[in-house]
Amino acid sequence: MTMRSYLPAACIVVLCTAVNWPLSLWLAPTNLAMVYVLGVVAVAARYERGPAMTCALASALAFDFFFVPPVFTLRIDDTQYVITGLALVVVGVVISTLASRARGATRAALLAREEQLRNSLLASLSHDLRTPLAVIAGSASSLRDERGRLSQAEQDQLLETLYDEAQHVSLTVSDLLEMTRLHAGRVHVDRQWYPVEELIGAALERCKRQLAAHRVQTQLDPQLPMLHVDAVLLEKLLVNLLENAAKYTPAGTLVSISVRPEPGTVVIRVEDEGPGLPPGAEECVFDKFYRADREGAVTGSGLGLSICRAIAQMHDGSIAAGNRPGGGAVFTVTLPGQQQPPTEVQ
Amino acid sequence: MTAAAPLVLVVEDEPKMRRLLRVTLESNGMRYAEATTAREAMSRAQSQRPDLIIADLGLPDGEGIDVIRETRRASATPIVVLSARSQESEKVAALDAGADDYVTKPFATGELLARLRAALRRGVPRQEGREPTVFAVRDLHVDLLQRRVTLRGVETHLTPIEYRLLTALIAKAGQVVTHADLLRAAWGPAKLDQHHYLRIYMAGLRRKLEANPAQPVYLLTETAVGYRLIDE
Numbered sequence: 001m002t003m004r005s006y007l008p009a010a011c012i013v014v015l016c017t018a019v020n021w022p023l024s025l026w027l028a029p030t031n032l033a034m035v036y037v038l039g040v041v042a043v044a045a046r047y048e049r050g051p052a053m054t055c056a057l058a059s060a061l062a063f064d065f066f067f068v069p070p071v072f073t074l075r076i077d078d079t080q081y082v083i084t085g086l087a088l089v090v091v092g093v094v095i096s097t098l099a100s101r102a103r104g105a106t107r108a109a110l111l112a113r114e115e116q117l118r119n120s121l122l123a124s125l126s127h128d129l130r131t132p133l134a135v136i137a138g139s140a141s142s143l144r145d146e147r148g149r150l151s152q153a154e155q156d157q158l159l160e161t162l163y164d165e166a167q168h169v170s171l172t173v174s175d176l177l178e179m180t181r182l183h184a185g186r187v188h189v190d191r192q193w194y195p196v197e198e199l200i201g202a203a204l205e206r207c208k209r210q211l212a213a214h215r216v217q218t219q220l221d222p223q224l225p226m227l228h229v230d231a232v233l234l235e236k237l238l239v240n241l242l243e244n245a246a247k248y249t250p251a252g253t254l255v256s257i258s259v260r261p262e263p264g265t266v267v268i269r270v271e272d273e274g275p276g277l278p279p280g281a282e283e284c285v286f287d288k289f290y291r292a293d294r295e296g297a298v299t300g301s302g303l304g305l306s307i308c309r310a311i312a313q314m315h316d317g318s319i320a321a322g323n324r325p326g327g328g329a330v331f332t333v334t335l336p337g338q339q340q341p342p343t344e345v346q
Numbered sequence: 347m348t349a350a351a352p353l354v355l356v357v358e359d360e361p362k363m364r365r366l367l368r369v370t371l372e373s374n375g376m377r378y379a380e381a382t383t384a385r386e387a388m389s390r391a392q393s394q395r396p397d398l399i400i401a402d403l404g405l406p407d408g409e410g411i412d413v414i415r416e417t418r419r420a421s422a423t424p425i426v427v428l429s430a431r432s433q434e435s436e437k438v439a440a441l442d443a444g445a446d447d448y449v450t451k452p453f454a455t456g457e458l459l460a461r462l463r464a465a466l467r468r469g470v471p472r473q474e475g476r477e478p479t480v481f482a483v484r485d486l487h488v489d490l491l492q493r494r495v496t497l498r499g500v501e502t503h504l505t506p507i508e509y510r511l512l513t514a515l516i517a518k519a520g521q522v523v524t525h526a527d528l529l530r531a532a533w534g535p536a537k538l539d540q541h542h543y544l545r546i547y548m549a550g551l552r553r554k555l556e557a558n559p560a561q562p563v564y565l566l567t568e569t570a571v572g573y574r575l576i577d578e
Contacts, residue, residue, distance in 0.1 A: 170452050190570075193542035195549040197560040202567040204560070209454075218560040226542070231569045232434055257560075341542050 009051035012039040013058045017066055029067045033084045036063055037091055044096040052099070056092020060085040128172050128302070132165040139165075171243075175303040178236065179288070182310045189233065189314050193226045193341035196259050196266065202231070203238035204257075210243055213251035219258040225337045227266060229315055237311040237319075240304040241270040241331050249274030249328070265317075266337030271330045276323040285321050308333075352466055353377040355396035357387040357413055358428070359406050367400065370455050376462075383407045391417045398466055399425045401445070403436055411436075411443050418444030424465040428453075434570035438524060441571070447521040448571075464520025464577055481516045483577055486555060486564055488516060497555060507532050508551045511544075512575075515565070520577035522568045548573060 016039040020032040036059035044052035064074055068081045076082055139158040147155065181187050197220055204216065227234070238257075245255045253273040260267055277285060284290050286309045290302055305321075308331075312319040317335040324330050354376050356367045368378045379394055381387035384405045391399060391413075399417060403410040414425055427440045427448040437448050446465050449458050481488040485498045493509060495502045504512065514531035515523055525541050528548075537543060552559040566574045 167452070193545065195545055197552070198545060198549060198567050200560045201552075201562045202569045205562070205566055216561065218558060220560050226546075235569050 005047040005051045006054060009043045009047065009055040010058070012043050012055055013062055015039065016059065017062050020067060024067055029063070029069075029081060030084050032067050033063055033088055036060075036088055040088070040092040041095055044092065044099045049096040049100050052096030053092050056089050056096075059092070060088045063088065125176070129169060132168045132172075135165045136162055136169070172303075175307060178307055179303045179310075182307065182314075187233070187314070189230045191228050191230055191315075193228055194231055194234075195226055196220060196224045196268075199227065199229070199231060199234055199238065200257055200259065200268075203235050203242060206235065206239050207242040207246065210246040211255060214246060214249070215252070215254045217254060217256040219256065221260040224259060224261055224266060226341055227335060227337060228339065228341070229335065233311045233314065237308045237333065238268075238270070240308050241333075244304055244331075245270060245272040245274070245329070248272070253328075261337060262334075264336065264338045265334050268333040268335070269330055270333075271324055271328060273328040276327055276329045277321060282321050282323075286319070351375050351377050352397035353379060353394065354462070355379045355381060355387070355390055355394065355399045357381045357384075357399060357401040357405065357410065359383070359402065359404075363402070363428075370458065371462075374459055384410070384413045387413045388416050391423065392420065395421075396423060397469060398462060399423055400428060400462075401425055401440075402428045403433070403440060411440055414440055414443045414445050422469070424469040426461055426465050437571050438526075441522065441524050442526070446518075460520070460578065467577075468518065468521065481519065483519070483564070483575075488512065490516070495555075502554050504551070504554060507547055508554070511547060511551060515573060515575035519575050522572050522574045524572040528572065 013036075016036050020035050023035070024032060040052065040056045040059055043055040061074070064076060064081070064085055065072065068076055068078070068085075070077060076085070139162045142150070143155065143158050143162075150158070197218075200218060200220070204211070204218070242255065242257075249255070249272045255273075256269075256271050258269045258271070281290075286305050288303060288306045290305070305319075309319050312333055312335070315335055317333060319331065319333045321329065321331050354371050356364055356371075356378065358364050358367065358380070359382050364380055364382075368380070371378045379390060379396060381390045382405075384407050387399075387401070387405075390396075399413075401410050401413055405413070410427070414427070417423060417425060424447075425445045427437065427445045428451055429437055429440070429448050430451050440448065446468060447461050449461050479489070479491045481490065487496045487499075488494070489496075490513065495504055495509070495512070510532045511528055514528055525544055526538055529538050529540065529544055532544070532547065533540075548565065549559065552562055552565050555564055556562045564576055566576065568574055
């Protein structure tokens with residue numbers, strides 16, 4: 001605790017005294033004590049116990065000195081003011097104790113949450129990095145030591161695996177960094193006006209390799225307004241949804257993005273023809289480290305969709321998951337789309 | 347004209363990245379030189395006169411961006427920057443300082459080589475009277491003398507601003523052109539901060555040149571940096 005927090009406490013006492021001075025012409029001293037109580041409560045709410053209790057004690061003394069007859073002495077002739085003064089001190093002690101306890105509880109809850117997050121982060125890290133790294137090391141050592149005995153096709157397969165897994169590690173690490181940045185609230189949202197097709201096109205271009213084996217369809221309503229978004233973040237959101245679709249659905253199936261305006265909003269839907277979400281998983285897919293298929297071949301940081309949700313919320317929008325009536329998953333991103341940019345140029 | 351294999355100066359402090367680049371460059375018919383610090387990079391850029399410089403943005407003894415600025419002051423050697431994703435503002439700063447293009451780490455070799463080829467093409471000094479008069483890629487054909495744009499042989503009419511944007515992209519085909527450079531090319535220096543005007547006109551250009559503007563083939567978006575017209 002610093003001595004500096006005692007200064008505002010002292011200031012509050014002086015301020016209350018200054019306020020009470022003119023009021024003392026009309027009000028009985030007991031009422032003036034209430035002004036001091038307000039001051040003590042303010043200090044207790046903002047600072048630690050020490051300054052709050054000092055403030056209470058100083059308030060009682062100032063009250064006695066300036067307002068309890070005989071004024072300008074610490075003498076108290078009327079015993080009722082002893083009670084007023086004592087009450088002032090007791091209020092200070094009780095309130096500052098309660099406030100500091102509440103602060104402690106909040107801090108403990110925060111720490112517990114961070115601890116829990118850190119633990120699941122570590123668990124996820126060890127699994128999600130160790131597995132692909134083991135595969136990378138294994139593939140590389142096979143290529144180095146047994147190249148002579150491997151067929152061309154087998155070598156190609158190992159090289160492909162090497163590349164994919166390295167790519168995956170890189171993605172996991174950037175997801176982790178992204179999530180940490182979003183979580184720490186250190187991301188500056190740089191909103192500008194974008195035609196929707198540009199955002200969709202940029203995301204599809206970045207997922208070109210992952211979606212190479214899928215059919216991709218885009219359906220954009222011709223009446224779409226421009227979106228006021230941070231393009232880097234929105235691209236990340238769309239890329240995560242598209243990569244998810246590519247990861248969890250078989251080659252040859254359709255991945256479609258459709259965008260249409262609704263009153264006050266723009267709705268982006270990413271749909272696939274894969275197995276869809278397990279029943280009841282519509283909400284928890286957005287939890288950190290959730291993975292649809294823990295034992296399966298599909299690997300991921302389990303952070304992709306929680307990053308999507310964080311980004312949607314940063315844009316005053318929302319994201320929801322569900323299954324299509326005909327099978328397959330659908331992710332719906334709703335963004336505000338009411339205002340329009342200042343137009344026409346020459 | 348440079349007859350021999352082009353000399354590429356790699357400015358990178360990570361030994362493993364240097365080894366990867368050396369193997370990649372040498373196996374693709376380029377000569378390799380290296381520098382590990384900003385100071386070394388600047389002296390080698392002067393003494394060895396490379397045809398191309400690949401610069402990492404974070405160097406131990408100084409900002410990679412200083413290397414770019416210093417090199418650009420002395421020569422027109424093409425510079426390609428290596429940078430991590432989520433460093434968009436650093437990419438823009440590097441391009442403003444004089445870099446010609448960038449490649450995002452981790453990169454696929456094919457992508458890196460395509461960027462290097464585009465940068466080398468731009469770096470070849472143009473002989474007088476040899477300014478290209480035609481730009482052609484896939485189904486897109488632009489006659490720069492007659493100002494005629496055709497797609498699969500069918501003429502497409504562009505507005506003057508759309509045409510100015512297209513020629514600015516053609517002048518750096520294969521390389522990224524920043525928002526600021528495109529705004530300057532189309533409207534002059536008055537509207538440099540009006541990025542959404544640019545996007546509206548680029549959307550118009552895409553609607554005329556792309557079969558599906560939401561899945562562009564020619565005019566690629568480099569999010570938060572600029573646009574790139576493909577050239578191969």
